[in-house]
Amino acid sequence: MLPYMAYRYVKNKREKNQREMDSDLDSMVRSIVPDKTVICVPNVAAKLGEDSKEYIPGTLSxxxxxxxxxxEWKPSEDAETSWVMTSDDGNTEMVHARSPExxxxxxxxxxxxxxxxxxxxxRNDEPKRDSGSGGFPSIRLICRDGSSQVPLFFKNTTTAEFLDRLQGYITLRRSHRDSHLVIVVDQKSEALAKSVSMLDENGDILSRFMQNPYMTAMTGFSKITSFVQDQVIPSVLNDTDAVTQEEKIRLMRELRLAEEQMRVHSDAAGEFEVVTQLELPPRPEIYRELPVSKDLWNSFKLSNGSYDPMKLHHLKMNVFRGGLNAELRKEAWKCLLGYRQWHESDTDFQTRRAELAKQYENMKKQWMSVTEDQEKRFTKFVKxxxxxxxxxARxxxxxxxFQGDDNVNLVHLHNVLMTYVMYNFDLGYVQGMSDFASPLLFVMKDEVDTFWCFVGLMELTQxxxxxxxxxxxxxMNQLRDLVMIINPKLANYLESEKSDDxxxxxxxxxxxxxxxxxxxDTCKLWEVLWSGQPCPRFLLLICVAILDSQTNIIIxxxxxxxxxxxxxxxxxxxxxxxxxLTAAEAIFHQLSASQNKLPAHICQYLNIGESAVSSSNNSPSKSDPDRVDL
Amino acid sequence: MSGTRKKALLKVIILGDSGVGKTSLMNQYVNRRFSNQYKATIGADFLTRDVNIDDRTVTLQIWDTAGQERFQSLGVAFYRGADCCVLAFDVTNAASFKSLDSWRDEFLIQASPRDPDHFPFVLLGNKVDLESQRAVSSKRAQSWCQTKGNIPYYEVSAKEALNVEAAFLAIARDALARESQETNDFPEFPDQIRLNPNQQNQQNSGCNC
Structure with a gap:
């Protein structure tokens, strides 16, 4: 009878307080049923960042x-060392780069x-000699909320066993668009997709779609037909593997919206046809050059220390293609940021610098001498x-x-930014400015030079x-236009997900x-941008290049x-x-080669085509980066 | 197995002046750690954590935003569909307390919930570990809360992990309770209603990259 009594007791209690009991049972089960490790792959290392060659060894299970x-991935407790890849064919060595803590x-x-x-x-990347992934297969897990785990590298082993085990729980399928991308197939949508493809065989969803009277009327417009053929039909048909019924219906709905917008566009500007029909030439293969060395840099100088105006464009192209040697930055950034004029001789610059140093000290005194009492009635300043x-501080x-609590560089950074507040009180200090100022201080190591370089940089970014x-x-709008031209499929997708802002x-x-x-890497990227080559707004082409590389993952x-x-x-x-950078440059060449087909406003802000103004004689701070009217 | 359970998604937006500790609060709650090396937030980001409340698993999606007003208008799309707005200030900084009204108004304008008077706000007074530098008394904060329709107030420290857990748990409980009353805060955005078990964007707390 005892077990029955116990049963009754439990049952009564459960009826009395179902919820509490459930959670009790839950935690009981949790404590009784031990975790079972199904597979445990040692020697799987996490790479902290792209700039780091360091891999933290650990275990994937x-x-x-x-x-x-x-x-789960955990760092190994016993391994005292991290390892670094010494060459791309997978040679490694152990390093004690960090303390155990x-x-x-x-x-x-x-x-x-x-x-x-x-x-x-x-993402599952297999080793390839010329790829940056090094000599080891790697995977990077992407979560449903869009977040990604750190990339994991399999040392002395393959990913096969791990992936086999994983497939015991979820269905995986390689993306047809990108062989490095493996997608977890949602069982439900997979079933739905099957039923859709069956439907397709019988009823042919697309022919019914084309029979839609509204559509038929629309096909009278040749532009729209070509838009449908070029953009929509491929995205509906060619990728059926990844397209569920819901997605198809959504696509159709979008198409209808697109048609409407297209009519508006083509009526208004006559540009939309160009945009949607644009066939871009293939992207040329681009290589980066070595960073500009001191010798090369000096070869552009005249005897008085100024730069040969005839060679300026060549100099800037060198900076664009390779960046600068670190030792050269202190000298070169001053010119690239317009603090030192290209035509200025060493002595002229020294004279002017002395004057600018005085101005800096004056402005610095202004804010330093504001008393606590004054501050009470000076809210804007205090803010x-x-x-x-x-x-x-952050x-x-x-x-x-910038490490450490009593770091004097923090004081310098503070002084530069506060002095800029006095220099441009209307703009004041806005978050993000300290991000711009800190690499300048790191390179200049001097408040006056940092400040005037910062003034030059703010000309570009304020x-x-x-x-x-x-x-x-x-x-953002210009970026959207560019994505529309370079990757209409992505542009379409972003619009459908209300992300086209x-x-x-x-x-x-x-x-x-x-x-x-x-x-x-930021220093390198910035000097490339400051070269002003090969076009203004190259920043936006970098954005396009990155987005373009993420298209398959996003879709x-x-x-x-x-x-x-x-x-x-x-x-x-x-x-x-x-x-x-190479992808962005390749995109520039694509656009440049198609310049007579591009909408005029895009040619204008990229400064390509007939309206292009030679930028070779202007530093980026002098050329007007904001020539497009707001 | 977790997949069989209903998972509700609750969207929580943290607003407040620059430097009050919004990023730290989010990270303390989700990753249970504190760092004084967080950078100023640019744009918006979120972290998620699953919590069990009664017999339900709830995913809290906590949104961290930039503290300077001029950057607010761009992120409006992410405010929409919020289930709760957490207003944060620094108890050692009186100015951050004075800004609360404008943060609250800003949220109501941007997110435009149907019934602004009853939209759930929570007030967090952060940095109570710095008691000696306190500039805003608990009483003053509470009386502000009373004038805004009795919104709950918690004194917390992201650095010492003080009360952070309790505050977010209360936020989740409150939002769930509202859900059971079928309150519809954003009738104009029907697709934004978050408490849908079939919703895709569910994630566990382990994703803390």
Whole structure:
């Protein structure tokens, strides 16, 4: 009778308090049923960032728990060393780059445990000699919310066994568009897709679609027919593998919207036809050059220290193609940012610099002499000051140059930014400015030089910080136009996911990729941009290049508004600067070769085509980067 | 198995002046760690964490935003469909407390919920570990809350992990309770209603990259 009594007792209690009991049982089950590790792959290393050659060794496993099946990666506790890839064919060596505590901290930061149900897809790169992935196969897991885990590299083993085990829980399929992308197939939508394809065989969904009277009327317009043929039909038909019924219906709905917009566009500007029919030439293969050396740089100088005006364009192209040797930055950035004029001799610049140093000290005195009592009646000043203080304390603090509590460089950074507040009180200090100032200080190591370089840099970027944000919005619109031309499929998709305001690129555009690359890669990227070559707004072409490279991930994962933002945010520190620069340059050549087919406003802000003005004699700070009216 | 359970998604937006600790609060709650090396937030980002409330698993999607007003208007799309708005200030910084009204108004204008008087706000007073520098008393904060329709107030420290867990749990409970009353905060955006078990963007707390 006892078991029955126990049963009754449990039953009564359960009826009395079902919820409480359930959670009790849950936690009981959790404590009784042990976790079962299904597979455990040692020697799987996490790469912290694209700029780092360091890999943190760890273990990748699949664990069955009472609460679900989890993919887990943990740094190895015993391994005292990290390893670095010394060559692309997979030679490695162990390094003691970090203290054990530091390594553990890094490892713990990227360690993860994720429910397999939250996995949306992953990138699976096999070793290729000329690829940046090095000599090891790697995977990068992408979650349903758009976030990505740190890339994992399989040392001395393949991914096969892990993936086989994973397939015991979820259905995987390689994307037909991108062989490196493996998608987790949702069982439900897969079933739906099957029923759709059956429907297709019988009823032919597309022919019915074409029979739609509205559509038939529309096909009278040749532009629209070509738009349908070029853009929509391929995206509906060719990719049926990834297209569910819902998606098809959505596409049709979008098409109808697109038609309407197209009519508006073509009536208004006559440009839409060009946009949608544009056939771009293939992207040329581009190589990056070596950074400009001191000798090469000096070869552009005349005897008085000024730069040969005849060779200026050549010089800038060299900077554009390779960036600068680190030792050269201090000298070269002053010119690129318009602090030192190209035509200025050494002595002329020294004289002017002395004058500018005085001006700096004067402006610095102005804010330094504001007393506490004055501050009580000087709210606008106090607000700016407090923003500067807050941001200086949290700008690039992981970079050795700014590390530590009593770092004097923080004082210099603070002084430069506060003096800029006095220089341009109307604009004041806006968040993001400290991101622009810190690499300048790192290179110049002097307040006066940093300040005047910063003034030059702000000439290029200050519109980003204005209160109405109109310039940011303008750049977002231009970016959308460019994506429409370079990758209409992506543009269409973004529009359907209400992401065509391109807000997810806001951080890229506001601080010129400062948050996306390591400190040193940022220096390289910026000097390339400051060269002003090969066109104004090259920044936007970099945005296009990155977005273009993410097209399949975004579309195959069916990311929506929030997931796209998350995915883009998580690209930070995992982008390869040279790869992106070459892609952006290739896109420039594509556009340039098609210039007579491009809409006029795009030619205008990229300064290509007939309206192009030779930029060779202007430094970027002098050429007007904002020639497009707001 | 977790996949069989209903998972609700609750969207929580954190607003407040620059430097009050919005990013730190989010990271303390989701990743249970604190760093004084967070950079100023540019744009918007979110983290998610699953919590069990009664017999339900709820995914909290916590949105961190930039603290300077001029950047707010661009991120409006992400405010839409919020289930709760967390207003944060720094108890050692009186100015950050004075800004609360404008942050609250800003949210109501941008997100435009149907019934602004009853939209769930929560107030967090952060940095209570710096008691000696306190500039805003608990009483003052509470009386502000009373004037805004009794919104809940929590004194927290993201640095010391004080009360952060409790505050977000209360936020989740409150939002769930509203859901059961079938309150519809955003009737004009029917596709934004988040409490849909079939919704795709569900994620567990492990995704903390």
């Amino acid at each position: 699949i664990v069955e728990k009472s609460s679900g099946v989890f993919i 530091e390594k553990q901290k890094c490892g713990a930061r990227v360690a993860f445990s994720m429910d397999v149900n939250d996995l949306s897809s992953f 700016r000051k407090s923003l500067v203080e807050k941001d200086v 700008t690039d603090r992981t970079v050795p140059f 519109k980003n910080f204005e209160t109405d944000q109109a310039f940011i919005k303008l750049q 391109m807000y997810f690129c806001f951080r890229w555009v506001l601080v010129w990729f400062k948050r996306e690359f390591s400190f040193l 195959d994962n069916q990311f929506g508004l929030t997931e796209i933002l998350k995915h883009i945010n998580d690209l930070s520190m995992h982008l390869k600067v040279d790869e992106i």
